[in-house]
Amino acid sequence: MSLEDIRNRIHKAERAAGREEGSVTLIAVSKVQPNERVEAVLEMGHRCFGENRVQEAAGKWPQFRERFQGIDLHLIGPLQTNKTRQAFDLFQTIHSVDRPKLASTIARIAQEEGHCPDIFLQVNTGEEDQKAGVLPADADKFINDCKGMDLPVRGLMCIPPVDEEPSLHFALLAKIAERNGLQGLSMGMSGDFEEAIALGATHVRVGSAIFGARDYG
Numbered sequence: 001m002s003l004e005d006i007r008n009r010i011h012k013a014e015r016a017a018g019r020e021e022g023s024v025t026l027i028a029v030s031k032v033q034p035n036e037r038v039e040a041v042l043e044m045g046h047r048c049f050g051e052n053r054v055q056e057a058a059g060k061w062p063q064f065r066e067r068f069q070g071i072d073l074h075l076i077g078p079l080q081t082n083k084t085r086q087a088f089d090l091f092q093t094i095h096s097v098d099r100p101k102l103a104s105t106i107a108r109i110a111q112e113e114g115h116c117p118d119i120f121l122q123v124n125t126g127e128e129d130q131k132a133g134v135l136p137a138d139a140d141k142f143i144n145d146c147k148g149m150d151l152p153v154r155g156l157m158c159i160p161p162v163d164e165e166p167s168l169h170f171a172l173l174a175k176i177a178e179r180n181g182l183q184g185l186s187m188g189m190s191g192d193f194e195e196a197i198a199l200g201a202t203h204v205r206v207g208s209a210i211f212g213a214r215d216y217g
């Protein structure tokens with residue numbers, strides 16, 4: 001396992017960017033990984049993980065929570081409105097709030113439950129048809145609407161197009177966050193987390209570089 005390598009590379013990128021060491025949160029993306037690999041990372045003391053499906057997370061994290069204290073779980077994939085309540089039970093943070101209907105469902109359930117996960121709003125910086133997120137041109141209004149619903153909006157999230165220079169997308173996301181007074185930036189994956197940190201990432205989502213390749217078999 002190269003958890004230690006990734007931590008070291010994150011610290012180096014933080015220093016290079018003139019940022020405080022430890023200021024970036026490492027979300028270990030455990031989707032599709034066999035339980036033994038996830039368990040090995042838990043045994044090393046890591047507690048912050050990301051999953052992209054509610055169903056998959058529900059099938060593996062309750063058991064881990066019985067055995068390991070302080071697990072901090074992040075939903076980084078698409079959320080269907082009918083799974084929102086289940087997501088509240090599993091996740092401390094939702095990174096993929098990408099449309100008004102989901103935002104208003106979260107707001108209603110937060111009222112009913114008396115608590116709400118931290119929220120990141122997803123921006124489709126590459127304006128790709130197949131990708132979730134609000135368009136950059138609609139982001140300011142969406143951010144304002146979500147704040148108006150009293151959602152705990154911590155920041156923005158993006159997944160750059162695979163065939164483009166990610167830095168341009170990271171810079172765009174940082175600019176939108178800054179003009180809206182948001183601190184959190186969920187950006188950067190195995191191949192580009194150092195560039196993301198240079199551009200202000202507060203949360204990096206790293207899967208295969210920690211656990212190895214995913215076997216979708």
Ligand SMILES: *Cc1c(COP(=O)(O)O)cnc(C)c1O
Binds near residue numbers: 052205209
């Ligand atoms: C799978 C996934 C990641 C992690 O990807 P790696 O390339 O394995 O680091 C990060 N973010 C999201 C939204 C993902 O779905």
